[in-house]
Amino acid sequence: RLFSSASSSTLTHGEASSTHGDADGVVEVNPPRGTRDFTPEDMRLRTWLFDQFREVSRIMAFEEVDFPVLESEALFIRKAGEEITQQLYNFEDKGGRRVVLRPEITPSLARLVIKQGKSVSLPLKWFTIGQCWRYERMTRGRRREHYQWNMDIFGVPKVRAEAELLHAIVLLFQRLGITSSDVGIRVSSRKVLQAVLNMYFIPEHLFTEVCVIVDKLGKITREEIEKELISTGLSSEAVQGIINVLSLKSLSKLEEVLGSGVEAVADLKKLFSFAEQYGYADWICFDASVVRGLAYYTGIVFEAFDREGKLRAICGGGRYDRLLSTFGSEDIPACGFGFGDAVIVELLKEKGLLPDLSRQIDDIVFPLDEELEGPASSIASSLRKKGRSVDLVEDKRLKWVFKHAERINASRLILVGNSEWERGMVRVKILSTREEFEVKAGELE
């Protein structure tokens, strides 16, 4: 054990031991600031949640991919002032390379699609579950890492792709027991904002910056938003126009303001009619204030929220048709979403939907005498070869073993005792029925 000897060593105070303990003898046992350990109980919940992510991905016919958590910093340098790029967990490695612990997954996906080039046939439907990082001043005490399930479709230019992604999200919520009265998904399109900027003849290069600012709607005051928009050079008339359109919650009103035949309205109408066909229309609603905070979105954007309004966005995503060209490659139409592992667990707790995930072991094998440890091992070995989970217990009193069997929900207790073993037998106790009988050791199933 790393630090027990340090605390029990005979060091004079202040003299660090040969192990990793410090002057007080014990190494810092907490993980780095903003990060988490996962105890076995934590891990059972995380594994259960990730299994739901994987099962939905399988049902949606997505293929799993993975990437290094460490990426080149260049993949994430963007000029639009997004929070995510201002909190890069970046550093220089021993080779002098600028690297980051990735803050998101999408740029890695884009990198791999570019790398695969012509060897992949479109459309691509890929998913991954990966840890993402940010370096935030701990003043806000927020976490610096989380796990994110990402689903992305490359090569489908039409809103059918977004409809597929929304279906995946709805399927996930349904698997967790969450209903459309618990959660909604706000849907809009960045083309709404594009159309408004065009109405005020605002130059194209301001589009991304304006998106990042208006994404703060609901997070900072309207006055602050107006101030930031003015500071980009927008007229106060344009600022009012933007804020008025973004407060719209009805597609028909949007059509009145933007005029019919606007691409944004056509896309959204199509998406909502798809939603009817999929049967998840009651989960989604149009809300022009949704722009999402990532610079590279170009079309439909969406985010899931708890209808009680207590939590941050549960997941979010959108279309990003021009990300690949920012990496110097030919563009491929793409859309995707990220679904974090934190808010969803808060929601499940709120709704009393956390599953009961206690341990379950098939067999406990316990030698009643020390000289029977050998036979007990061979019994454990043959049961494990048959795929049974076996906890081989030794150096314990029988009373402890029964308690332990309850704690780990063992199905059977297999006792190896002298009198039985002499006759080639072992004693089996079925813990649910208290039934007890002898079995030939070689015939144990």
Ligand SMILES: Nc1ccc(Br)nc1
């Ligand atoms: N992008 C990002 C990374 C890590 C956490 Br925690 N939240 C957001």
